[in-house]
Amino acid sequence: xxxxxxxxxxxxxxxxxxxxxxxxxxxxxxxxxxxxxxxxxxxxxxxxxxxxxxxxxxxxxxxxxxxxxxxxxxxxxxxxxxxxxxxxxxxxxxxxxxxxxxxxxxxxxxxxxxxxxxxxxxxxxxxxxxxxxxxxxxxxxxxxxxxxxxxxxxxxxxxxxxxxxxxxxxxxxxxxxxxxxxxxxxxxxxxxxxxxxxxxxxxxxxxxxxxxxxxxxxxxxxxxxxxxxxxxxxxxxxxxxxxxxxxxxxxxxxxxxxxxxxxxxxxxxxxxxxxxxxxxxxxxxxxxxxxxxxxxxxxxxxxxxxxxxxxx
Amino acid sequence: xxxxxxxxxxxxxxxxxxxxxxxxxxxxxxxxxxxxxxxxxxxxxxxxxxxxxxxxxxxxxxxxxxxxxxxxxxxxxxxxxxxxxxxxxxxxxxxxxxxxxxxxxxxxxxxxxxxxxxxxxxxxxxxxxxxxxxxxxxxxxxxxxxxxxxxxxxxxxxxxxxxxxxxxxxxxxxxxxxxxxxxxxxxxxxxxxxxxxxxxxxxxxxxxxxxxxxxxxxxxxxxxxxxxxxxxxxxxxxxxxxxxxxxxxxxxxxxxxxxxxxxxxxxxxxxxxxxxxxxxxxxxxxxxxxxxxxxxxxxxxxxxxxxxxxxx
DNA sequence: AATTTGTCTTTTATCCACAATAGACAGAAT
DNA sequence: ATTCTGTCTATTGTGGATAAAAGACAAATT
Numbered sequence: 001x002x003x004x005x006x007x008x009x010x011x012x013x014x015x016x017x018x019x020x021x022x023x024x025x026x027x028x029x030x031x032x033x034x035x036x037x038x039x040x041x042x043x044x045x046x047x048x049x050x051x052x053x054x055x056x057x058x059x060x061x062x063x064x065x066x067x068x069x070x071x072x073x074x075x076x077x078x079x080x081x082x083x084x085x086x087x088x089x090x091x092x093x094x095x096x097x098x099x100x101x102x103x104x105x106x107x108x109x110x111x112x113x114x115x116x117x118x119x120x121x122x123x124x125x126x127x128x129x130x131x132x133x134x135x136x137x138x139x140x141x142x143x144x145x146x147x148x149x150x151x152x153x154x155x156x157x158x159x160x161x162x163x164x165x166x167x168x169x170x171x172x173x174x175x176x177x178x179x180x181x182x183x184x185x186x187x188x189x190x191x192x193x194x195x196x197x198x199x200x201x202x203x204x205x206x207x208x209x210x211x212x213x214x215x216x217x218x219x220x221x222x223x224x225x226x227x228x229x230x231x232x233x234x235x236x237x238x239x240x241x242x243x244x245x246x247x248x249x250x251x252x253x254x255x256x257x258x259x260x261x262x263x264x265x266x267x268x269x270x271x272x273x274x275x276x277x278x279x280x281x282x283x284x285x286x287x288x289x290x291x292x293x294x295x296x297x298x299x300x301x302x303x304x305x306x307x308x309x310x311x312x
Numbered sequence: 313x314x315x316x317x318x319x320x321x322x323x324x325x326x327x328x329x330x331x332x333x334x335x336x337x338x339x340x341x342x343x344x345x346x347x348x349x350x351x352x353x354x355x356x357x358x359x360x361x362x363x364x365x366x367x368x369x370x371x372x373x374x375x376x377x378x379x380x381x382x383x384x385x386x387x388x389x390x391x392x393x394x395x396x397x398x399x400x401x402x403x404x405x406x407x408x409x410x411x412x413x414x415x416x417x418x419x420x421x422x423x424x425x426x427x428x429x430x431x432x433x434x435x436x437x438x439x440x441x442x443x444x445x446x447x448x449x450x451x452x453x454x455x456x457x458x459x460x461x462x463x464x465x466x467x468x469x470x471x472x473x474x475x476x477x478x479x480x481x482x483x484x485x486x487x488x489x490x491x492x493x494x495x496x497x498x499x500x501x502x503x504x505x506x507x508x509x510x511x512x513x514x515x516x517x518x519x520x521x522x523x524x525x526x527x528x529x530x531x532x533x534x535x536x537x538x539x540x541x542x543x544x545x546x547x548x549x550x551x552x553x554x555x556x557x558x559x560x561x562x563x564x565x566x567x568x569x570x571x572x573x574x575x576x577x578x579x580x581x582x583x584x585x586x587x588x589x590x591x592x593x594x595x596x597x598x599x600x601x602x603x604x605x606x607x608x609x610x611x612x613x614x615x616x617x618x619x620x621x622x623x624x
Numbered sequence: 625a626a627t628t629t630g631t632c633t634t635t636t637a638t639c640c641a642c643a644a645t646a647g648a649c650a651g652a653a654t
Numbered sequence: 655a656t657t658c659t660g661t662c663t664a665t666t667g668t669g670g671a672t673a674a675a676a677g678a679c680a681a682a683t684t
Contacts (some may be wrong), residue, residue, distance in 0.1 A: 022643040023667050027471060047658060057657090058646040079659065080653075102668075120346060128635060137669040138636085146455055150462045152554045159339060159636065159675060174553040181493055241486040242464045243559070250555075334673040335637050359628060370676040371629090390684080391629065414638080440665060449639045450666085471645055471666065628683070635676070646665070653658070 002192050021265040024066075030099035031055045032065045036088040039074060045082035102136060108145045109134045111257045114153070114164060121166030125154060151250050167254075169311050176304040179251050180297075183232070187280075187296045191287045193238055207281045214274050217267065224270035225259040231277060236286075255307075262310040269306055276302060337376075342411040343367045344377045348400040351386060357394035405518040414448060418456045421446045423569050426465070426476060433478030436468060450473045463562050479566075481623050488616040491563055492609075495544065498551040500593075503599045505550055518543050519593045526586050529579065536582035543589060547596075567619075574622040581618055588614060 001229045034055055038045070045066075046050060066082065069075045072092055076083045080200055108131070113119065131141040148154060152171065155163050165171065193199055209227055213220045224312035230253050236248045259266070276299040336541050346367055350357070357363060357378075364374045378394065381387045384404055389393045422442070425431065443453045457474055460466060464483065467475050477483065505511055521539055525532045548560045571578070588611040594608035 022641075022669065023645080025644055027645065049658075060645055060647080063659090064644090127633075139668055139670090142636090143455065143458055143667090146458050150558070152558065159679090161635075171554075174555055177553055178555045181497070185493070194666095240599070241489055242483075243486055243490045243562075246462075246464065314642075334639060334671080335675080337674055339675065372675055372677080375629095376675090438665075451638060451640090454666085455637095472647090473665075626684090628681105630681080631679090633676100633678075635674100637672100637674075639670105639672085641670090642668090644665105644667075646663100648663075649661090651658105651660085654656085 024098075024102060026099055026101050028056060028061050028064050029094040031057045031061055032068060033093050033099060035065050036068070036074075036092055039069070039084055043084050045075065045084070047080065055104045057110065102140050103144060106134055106136065106140060107148070110144065110148070111253075115167060115257055115261050121164060121167060121168055123164040123166075124281065125162035125164055127162075132215060144177075146160055167311065169308065172307050174225060175250065175254060176246065176300070176307065180300050180304075182239070182244045182247060183235060184293065184296055186236045186244060187284065187292050188289055189240075190238040191261055191289055191292055199234060199238055202234055202276055203281060203284060207278065210274050210278055210281070214271070214278075217274075219272050221270045224274060225256065228255065228273065228277075231281075255263060258307065258310060264310075272302065273299070273306075331545070336414060337610055338411055338413050339369060340373050340376050341406040343369045343373055344380060345405050345411060347377050347381070348386075348404055349545060351381070351396055352399055352420065355386065355396050357396070359392065359582070392517075409601055414452050415456060415459075418446055418448065418453060422456065423458070423565075427479060427569055427573050431476060431478060433476060433480055435476040435478075437474035439474075461567065479623065481620065484616075484619050484623055487562065487566060488612070488619065490559065492558045492612050494551070494559060494614075495547060495612060496605065496608055498548045498556060499596065499604050500601055501552075502547060502550040502596055503601055503604055511546060511550055515593060515596060518546065522586050522590055522593070526583070526590075529583050529586075533579045533582045536578075536586060537568065539568065540585065540589075543593075570619065576622075584614065585618075 007081060016308045024177050035051070038054070046054070048059050048066070051065075052059050055062065055065075066075070066077050070077045073085055074088060074092065075085055097250075125145070127141050127145070131138045134141065145154065145156075149162075152174070153165055153167065155165055157163060190199070206227070213223055213227065232247075232251070233248055236245050239245065273275075279297040280299050283291040286292075340414070347363070350366070360371050360374050363377075364371050367374065367377075378387070378389050382389045385397055386400060386404065387397055431488065437457070439450050439453050439457070443450045444451065457468075461468060463472075464486070465477055465479065467477055469475060502511070519521070520595075523537065525535055544563070545557075545560055548557050551557065588607075592604075592607040592611050595603040598604075
């Protein structure tokens with residue numbers, strides 16, 4: 001449960017009695033794992049800067065990865081020559097639990113608590129207690145709470161505790177009210193995107209995935225959640241408004257955890273939503289503002305109902 | 313320039329070489345100053361809990377205040393008897409610089425930098441440098457930046473620096489787009505507030521202040537900024553939507569610093585805005601949605617133009 | 625019986641330290 | 655002439671310590 005991970009290798013410059021683990025090397029571990037995937041498909045690795053580009057990390061981390069690959073006899077590394085010696089095995093990978101950043105761990109842990117556990121509105125949130133429970137320092141928890149507060153589910157009493165406002169009916173109604181305003185406006189601006197805007201291509205791709213999932217709905221209905229986010233985010237992005245796009249984070253996180261939490265009838269619900277999406281997509285492709293407005297409203301209405309049904 | 317304030321008094325339980333100032337007692341100092349004001353008007357102070365209520369602090373702080381008042385021979389304090397001995401003098405007060413919380417200091421300092429100084433979009437923001445310049449620890453600066461990021465003016469690159477997106481034309485347009493959506497909706501819901509809702513009373517008060525300021529516009533036009541915030545916040549609050557109300561924070565902070573920054577023609581601009589507000593208020597009082605919509609649009613349009621004019 | 629006070633404990637706000645990570649720059653290799 | 659590598663420095667992320675502030679509870683007071 002706790003993520004108080006042990007360090008796999010003893011750092012060279014430090015004897016025993018590891019004093020205080022200032023920072024987890026999750027960036028390194030995650031990038032290392034992703035590098036192993038790359039390594040499975042080539043016989044030679046590119047330059048350090050290029051590798052850094054691909055993995056999204058700095059050269060410092062790339063060199064740490066290469067060092068470890070060498071230690072595990074996965075490659076021979078001599079300056080520019082990086083020759084793959086063998087395919088990576090499952091045991092070469094770091095366990096997945098060690099690759100998520102502290103922020104992710106705290107978020108998951110917190111959401112589980114407030115969605116699953118007894119989360120009465122008005123409850124006090126204690127930074128120290130939360131930190132102990134999750135197994136981290138208070139600073140990280142504090143920063144998480146500050147970031148999370150923009151979702152409107154918690155509120156700070158200065159010099160005192162946080163208050164849980166709760167995932168209530170009012171919350172859902174306020175959220176959907178804004179969501180509907182924003183999405184209707186975004187959808188309307190979608191139709192005036194220039195013909196060669198990449199969003200049209202992405203929309204086509206998304207449409208195709210919808211059809212694929214619908215064709216095998218019994219097995220693949222669980223993939224809807226992710227697709228849903230991808231589609232709505234695309235729509236919101238066409239607003240070109242940072243506040244509208246940022247707001248979509250709130251919707252995404254709420255629906256994300258909501259899907260995990262409330263699985264009743266999800267096959268049917270998802271099938272219905274997929275159909276609505278297809279109608280919505282067709283409307284967008286027609287470029288007819290009236291049709292878009294109608295299809296968008298129809299879908300938002302049923303999305304709101306679904307969300308509300310799941311709240312006691 | 314720096315706010316690296318010296319501590320006025322040596323704490324009793326600690327000799328010399330103050331080791332690390334974990335927390336500034338600004339809450340105490342500010343509440344103490346406010347207590348002196350109270351003290352100027354009565355001959356006896358209420359109970360500790362009641363005083364805490366009035367000053368908005370805990371009993372612990374109240375007792376620290378009473379102790380200091382006693383030390384300064386401002387009162388005699390014996391259990392429930394708190395008798396005022398003399399009126400407070402200016403020298404009894406803590407200097408104002410010592411009464412603002414660290415968060416306020418950081419905010420002011422930061423806004424001055426990005427609005428006044430060379431604040432080219434794309435500029436990197438360095439936590440350590442900012443902290444040194446302001447004279448605080450990095451943690452406080454970090455937390456400020458996290459909180460501030462919801463205003464859309466800065467953005468974090470994970471594991472790396474913050475990027476200043478800048479107070480640009482795009483920013484202003486995106487901000488006003490959402491503002492207009494929210495305010496139109498809030499204004500529309502204002503008219504359906506029940507007759508006995510306190511907002512109607514507050515609206516009347518606000519209207520009266522408008523007329524007072526207009527009657528003496530040459531001397532009082534500077535009071536507009538604060539009144540503007542009060543009025544629009546009242547409108548937004550009638551939406552009963554936390555996301556809409558929270559968004560008003562962004563508008564408020566932008567306009568707040570904007571007024572400080574751009575003072576050209578402010579007398580005329582404020583006079584015009586006051587007139588528009590009065591028309592807007594009259595429309596709200598008429599309860600006629602059409603009139604409200606028109607008056608609101610007219611004012612929002614000129615507010616947007618004013619904001620845009622001030623951006624290069 | 626309800627407050628108020630005295631005392632004590634808990635929690636927050638803030639600083640600092642240090643490992644992980646990013647990033648800069650000169651010299652080496654193509 | 656560009657790109658890469660070796661080396662070094664700077665900055666972020668996170669845990670821990672501590673004073674300020676909040677808050678709990680029992681005894682005292684009205």
